[in-house]
Amino acid sequence: xxxVTQSPTHLIKTRGQQVTxxxxxxxxxxxxxxxxxxLGQGPQFIFQYYEEEERQRGNFPDRFSGHQYxxxxxxxxxxxxxxxxxxxxxxxxxxxxxxxxTFGSGTRLTVV
Amino acid sequence: xxxxxxxxxxxSVFKGAPVELKCNYSYSGxxxxxxxxxxxxxxxxxxxxxxxxxxxxxxxxxxxxGETSFHLKKPxxxxxxxxxxxxxxxxxxxxxxxxRFGAGTRLTVKx
Numbered sequence: 467x468x469x470v471t472q473s474p475t476h477l478i479k480t481r482g483q484q485v486t487x488x489x490x491x492x493x494x495x496x497x498x499x500x501x502x503x504x505l506g507q508g509p510q511f512i513f514q515y516y517e518e519e520e521r522q523r524g525n526f527p528d529r530f531s532g533h534q535y536x537x538x539x540x541x542x543x544x545x546x547x548x549x550x551x552x553x554x555x556x557x558x559x560x561x562x563x564x565x566x567x568t569f570g571s572g573t574r575l576t577v578v
Numbered sequence: 579x580x581x582x583x584x585x586x587x588x589x590s591v592f593k594g595a596p597v598e599l600k601c602n603y604s605y606s607g608x609x610x611x612x613x614x615x616x617x618x619x620x621x622x623x624x625x626x627x628x629x630x631x632x633x634x635x636x637x638x639x640x641x642x643x644g645e646t647s648f649h650l651k652k653p654x655x656x657x658x659x660x661x662x663x664x665x666x667x668x669x670x671x672x673x674x675x676x677x678r679f680g681a682g683t684r685l686t687v688k689x
Contacts, residue, residue, distance in 0.1 A: 469621075499676070499677065501679075506587075506681075507681055507682075508582075508584075508664050508679040508680050508681040508682045509622070509664070509679045510679075511676065511677070511678055511679075514676055521676075522676045556622065558622075558677070565610065565612070565627060565668060566624065567624065567677060569621045569622040569623065570621065571621050572621075
């Protein structure tokens, strides 16, 4: 079991562009949560997907959106990128109702 | 609103010394607290959770609801304990796994 897989590992985008990050959850997991981790900060909760719906959302603008597919994989989309969006984006999967999170290694996004 | 506070960004101790990483929380419901650890070049991983009241790698943490704290302790620190430690709170109100993290404490254990 590969655990949680995120792609790409690194990405450089220009201000104003749009980006899509991808996450494949651990086998047996049905819930995907996305986090933004700026340098020197803890992971900040963006949103969580379960049954292909956004179930919970943190304090992030609508520029941040997501999707979950029937196979439980998920995407994070960010529109109109700002320099401040530069961060490590983490995906964590879990089984609904259970506490155990498994984290991916993240996607490092740099906005220039 | 739920919030997790780790007041120390950096903590340095000598090998064999006791270590305590502080965590305070604010939450209106009944909290579930966790400690996650990230070793160098590795993924974030669960260290322990308060419900299980277990000791992992010599670490323990007790939930103190009166002081709204969940400090992580180890009586004798080892060099391999050097890592980033994050305290996290699970939002159980909506019966999901919505986990909120503190800013983290970098622990360095010196030889």
